[in-house]
Amino acid sequence: MTQEETLDVGKVRAALRPGLADRVAAVRVREGAISLVVEGTGLDAAARGAAEAELKEALNDLANGKTIAVAFMGERVTRRIVAIGSGKGGVGKSTVTANLAVALKRAGVKVGVIDADIYGPSQPILLKSEDMKPEAEGETLQPVIGAADIPMLSMGHLVNKGRALAWRGPMAGRALAQLFEANWGDAELLLVDLPPGTGDVQITMLQKFRPDGAVIVSTPQDLALADAARAGSLFDQGEVPILGLIENMAGYVCPHCGEASDPFGSGGVERAAGRLDLPFLGRIPLSLAIRESSDAGTPIALGDTPEGAAYRAIADRISEALGTGAA
Numbered sequence: 001m002t003q004e005e006t007l008d009v010g011k012v013r014a015a016l017r018p019g020l021a022d023r024v025a026a027v028r029v030r031e032g033a034i035s036l037v038v039e040g041t042g043l044d045a046a047a048r049g050a051a052e053a054e055l056k057e058a059l060n061d062l063a064n065g066k067t068i069a070v071a072f073m074g075e076r077v078t079r080r081i082v083a084i085g086s087g088k089g090g091v092g093k094s095t096v097t098a099n100l101a102v103a104l105k106r107a108g109v110k111v112g113v114i115d116a117d118i119y120g121p122s123q124p125i126l127l128k129s130e131d132m133k134p135e136a137e138g139e140t141l142q143p144v145i146g147a148a149d150i151p152m153l154s155m156g157h158l159v160n161k162g163r164a165l166a167w168r169g170p171m172a173g174r175a176l177a178q179l180f181e182a183n184w185g186d187a188e189l190l191l192v193d194l195p196p197g198t199g200d201v202q203i204t205m206l207q208k209f210r211p212d213g214a215v216i217v218s219t220p221q222d223l224a225l226a227d228a229a230r231a232g233s234l235f236d237q238g239e240v241p242i243l244g245l246i247e248n249m250a251g252y253v254c255p256h257c258g259e260a261s262d263p264f265g266s267g268g269v270e271r272a273a274g275r276l277d278l279p280f281l282g283r284i285p286l287s288l289a290i291r292e293s294s295d296a297g298t299p300i301a302l303g304d305t306p307e308g309a310a311y312r313a314i315a316d317r318i319s320e321a322l323g324t325g326a327a
């Protein structure tokens with residue numbers, strides 16, 4: 001018998017690493033070609049591409065010059081990417097991202113988080129995964145599991161804590177590509193925490209990773225609003241549809257006397273959304289509890305406080321706009 005005739009599933013699996021071997025469902029050898037049927041559930045296009053390349057490489061010797069064809073079976077995950085941006089830093093974009101992820105997850109959406117903020121990645125603190133290190137299968141990173149069981153990857157997971165992140169050009173690009181091309185499994189929605197600002201770095205990211213939609217976070221001050229409008233043009237330039245604007249730090253209720261005040265003004269973002277002809281997604285109050293829960297890595301949207309409800313209402317609007325989950 002020739003090697004061609006005796007090549008079976010067992011032999012093929014034995015030549016592969018376990019994670020990949022388990023996915024091989026059938027092997028056919030015909031006229032000098034080897035066809036593999038591979039279980040592709042939970043693998044998106046990038047992960048399927050990586051798996052195919054790895055299979056071909058690993059089976060090269062066994063194939064002995066024959067061509068290898070790989071066919072995937074199982075549902076292909078339709079995955080959307082939504083970028084969360086802000087014209088200026090410190091307006092609460094990362095806090096909004098983490099809490100929206102939690103709120104979406106609670107609404108039944110299979111959500112993951114990519115922290116693409118190369119200047120100050122804060123998702124590992126916000127979603128309590130600071131000491132975790134993502135494992136790699138070949139070139140493919142495995143997301144770590146943060147608060148509320150949310151799969152996530154951050155630029156902060158790729159470097160040692162405290163090391164200055166002066167990422168530039170190609171190095172940042174390669175690291176970011178690893179985050180986007182990770183094994184996101186069955187995640188149907190990835191929220192991307194963008195670096196603040198509207199410069200070349202942000203436009204390059206949008207062009208490369210082509211989000212399906214964008215959300216802009218702003219505080220109600222005039223200065224922040226001017227920057228939010230710039231963020232709007234950035235997304236227009238990148239041809240990314242804007243799902244809407246969120247007003248953060250909108251009004252302050254004193255935890256001691258209960259008096260409400262508006263340190264940054266009020267309603268400005270909703271008016272700006274009107275002027276820019278964009279949807280207004282909702283308002284998050286300035287609240288000590290939000291800051292404290294963020295620092296503790298227990299996003300407030302995990303609980304049933306009024307602040308949590310504010311994030312959940314926005315998450316529902318985003319879900320509705322995307323047609324995902326149970327909104």
Ligand SMILES: Nc1ncnc2c1ncn2[C@@H]1O[C@H](COP(=O)(O)OP(=O)(O)OP(=O)(O)O)[C@@H](O)[C@H]1O
Pocket residue numbers: 086088089090091092093094095096117120122195196248249250284285286287288290291292294295
């Ligand atoms: N609604 C809020 N009420 C109170 N504090 C808030 C609120 N939103 C965010 N913060 C706090 O404001 C600070 C900045 O928030 P965050 O890091 O989310 O902003 P950012 O826009 O992502 O900043 P960066 O420009 O660094 O990426 C944090 O200390 C956070 O806890």
